Amino acid sequence: MSGPARPSWTGAVRERAVRALPPEKLLPDSQPAYMASWIYLFGVLSLVSLMLIIASGLILGLKGPGWWHFTGVGHFFNSIHLWSVELFFFFMVIHLWGKYWMAAWRGGRARVWMTGAVTFVVAIPCALTGYVSQQNFDAQWISTQAKDGMNAVGVGAFFNVTNFGQMYSYHVLLLPLAVVALVVAHILLVRKHGIVPPFQRSALRKPPVDPTEADEHPVLAREHAPGNGSPAAPHPVSRGGGL
Amino acid sequence: MSRSTRRDEDESYREWKGAYRPYDIVREAAIALLVVLALVVGLTILFSSPDDPASTIKSWSRGDPVDFVTTATTELDGTSGTGSYGPPYNHNSDGQHMAFIHLAKWAGVSHPINSAQDFVLAPLRSLTGQPALQHAISTYRAAPAKTQSGWTTAYETALAKASTTANGSVSVKPGSYGPVPTMMGALLRFAQSGGLDGALLTSKQFFQTDYTKPLLFMADGGVLANRAVAQHLDGSQWGMMNETGSYPGQTWLWLYTFWYQIKPFSTSANADILVMAVMGVLTLALILIPFIPGIRDIPRRVPIYKLIWREHYRSFPPADA
């Protein structure tokens, strides 16, 4: 091809994506040494619970909304779906508690916190639309009660919890899409920013360093390391972290 | 902490330049999936899930004919919950408000329901081969409004002491009720045959998915509420959090349902909009915690972080006093 190439949208998108999330950041094989607590597992536990909700929901959708009332297999997958939801909220709230007490929004991570909080908020109406789509007494009661809250704020004018067809559409497609989109954004932001480092301890003594161990503990070996153990020397871009 | 100190400290948290450990993210996710799958299957095998069958207008009218007829009469004279609801169903009240904010009214009547027409008169008009019934309906419609409400009010008062006969119909002491007992008797038989469930579902087309009318009709009576109270699902029982039976419910709604239990919400006619406003503010606060002074500083002051990162801090002990 002769002459300068026309700037390409595709190229620009690709370069921007790779700059923000190179493969080593997207799928890291190391994580910061300070991640030594079981609390760090609750993000991935929430994520896999969501996967099970979607998988069991897919199976429930295969035979339509009435199937689970009339067969043992259908009821089994309804139970899987219900307990996945209970575990999803269980793990997600513990994850939220952990992240709050770590002040995980520090260091430019406000959007990570916000996408996580909005995911929680959107998951609640996603669950509500499921409860009112059960086609049993529970659905009858919840819909006739929830309608008052919705109507009181004007939302009931276009979101009718007693309209099964509308609620089923929101539950099976619209709200899960929103939850998944938010979770993807949340995880990509986590991968981009890394896991928040610990709070600095203002008066930390530099620990004595055995020169023969300097290679294993380069952090300790740095002469100019500030008291908190976060040395200022630059490092390569590919950095890992947890889920 | 000054703003510049806070900014500098925050910058220092942007990137970790210290030590790393090996980590297999895909294996962690796979193990987590297996663990949660095992938990979910275990819970399913142990507890299954609830499925209390739905009430129908047929079962309601057969199980409690007096409550059905009483509700139907209040639908006829517009004093039922739905009849006097306001938006989005009708203009018979303004709906809930908070000071000058009338969100329900501003959103308008988007799902029009005329309780007399939709729940009583139209279903009765669809019954053919009953000239006495059609004459009773015509008599009722031709009467002045004051006469109509005289009949329905008297009938509702009598129904408070009504009894059920052996064939499932309702018996009240003689009184001046006009054509109302004839109409209600026919509606009761129609409901007990199962026809009213279908009739309330019909609208502009053959295929139906909108159960608003039969659900509102049942909610105006006691059939759903009685079952709910027995299962601890009523609002005053913190029911929003509960599931039928002894299953765990929606524990994440604890704060939402909490407000309904205390004044002023518990005694307010506008409880729903007030609670929604409070929860809206709190939800916004949750999302915006990183920007709220005080709330964002609590983790720094309450040193739970010392437990989480104790291994890290052990590598860097504090200076001696």
Place this chain on the structure above:
Amino acid sequence: MTAAILDLSHPANTVHWHFFLMSVSNVVVIVLMLLVFAVAIVAPFPGRGVKGPKK
């Protein structure tokens, strides 16, 4: 309904204290959450050895 090993289909037992009223199952879930959170931050985490910064 599919048979469950433990039948939870009876109306719930409740915990009632002043105006606080919650089903036992919900109380169990909330207490479990607090316990699991406490254990998660307190329980020792197996270390895998610290390596240097990523090259």
